[in-house]
Amino acid sequence: MNNSILIIGATSDVARSCAYIYAQKQHNLVLAGRKPDELQVLAKDITIRYDVSCDYLKVDLMDIGSHTKAIDSLAEIPDTTLCFAGYLGNHELAIKDWREAERIIQTNYSGVVSFINLIANHYEAQGQGSIAVLSSVAGERGRQSNYLYGSAKAGLTAYLSGLRNRLASKGVHVVSVIPGFIDTRMTEGLDLPKPLTASPQQVATAVFKAVKKKKNVVYVLWMWRFIMLIIKLIPESIFKRLKL
Numbered sequence: 566m567n568n569s570i571l572i573i574g575a576t577s578d579v580a581r582s583c584a585y586i587y588a589q590k591q592h593n594l595v596l597a598g599r600k601p602d603e604l605q606v607l608a609k610d611i612t613i614r615y616d617v618s619c620d621y622l623k624v625d626l627m628d629i630g631s632h633t634k635a636i637d638s639l640a641e642i643p644d645t646t647l648c649f650a651g652y653l654g655n656h657e658l659a660i661k662d663w664r665e666a667e668r669i670i671q672t673n674y675s676g677v678v679s680f681i682n683l684i685a686n687h688y689e690a691q692g693q694g695s696i697a698v699l700s701s702v703a704g705e706r707g708r709q710s711n712y713l714y715g716s717a718k719a720g721l722t723a724y725l726s727g728l729r730n731r732l733a734s735k736g737v738h739v740v741s742v743i744p745g746f747i748d749t750r751m752t753e754g755l756d757l758p759k760p761l762t763a764s765p766q767q768v769a770t771a772v773f774k775a776v777k778k779k780k781n782v783v784y785v786l787w788m789w790r791f792i793m794l795i796i797k798l799i800p801e802s803i804f805k806r807l808k809l
Contacts, residue, residue: 569593569643573624573680574650576603578749579699582769583647588615595643597624597635598650626650626676627668632683642687645695645776648677652714659713666713673717678724685728688737697740697776698725699768702784705743705793708809729781740775744768744785745792761786 570587572580575596584594588611596604596619604621611619624635636642652672659666681696688694703711704718722741729739746762763771763785775783784790799807 569595571595571597571643571646571684573597573646573648575607575621576600577649577651578765579747579768580647580649581607582765583649583772584611586769586773588617588619591615591617593618594620595639596621599623599625624680626680627671629676629679632680636683636687642684644693645697646681646684647772648681648698650677651699654714656711656713669713670717673714674720677721681728685732685737689732689735692736694737695740695776696728696737697742697772699742699744700725702743702745702789702793706796706804710809738779740780741782742768742772742775742785743782743789745789761788
């Protein structure tokens, strides 16, 4: 065990909060994302604050062909991989423009699966490791307002369930983290209900605890589990008429 954490999508609000939590616990970090300049600044800040090793790695989930090379460039594979990558996108644009739809699907599903598959294979070979990935309640039932994003997250949730089933006997643990609304830069400007909205710090803390306690599926705010249960129980004949 090398006491290190790989964080994908490391410049997001939730990922930053999670990086600080792990750094406070004296874990070494590798920050991965599309913006090396931002990653470098964050890595320096963490190193100075907490006196831990903090490297950074350029990873573009849209460029699936680059994933193997990126992972091979690591001196060693970190013990734990956390993925916070996500892109809400513009749903109305995506309906008309495949480029936007593709960005939503690849950032939230196929790019994540490509990268996590490679990490999972390494963990399986060594017989240990932990993976935690942020999915979404949007993936639990398609709604007219965001079904492209929701479908990508639905696929991701199913993928994580299958991966967990595959690796359970191999010493590798997989955590699905299901937040509801999160108050981040990605949701800035949206009118989110405060009681149902988590802060980045709340989500980061939930991820840290879930990995440590080897949870399987975690709803960041408990009420979302019951909200989504109710939504999933609505008959399709009624649900299709709702403006959601």
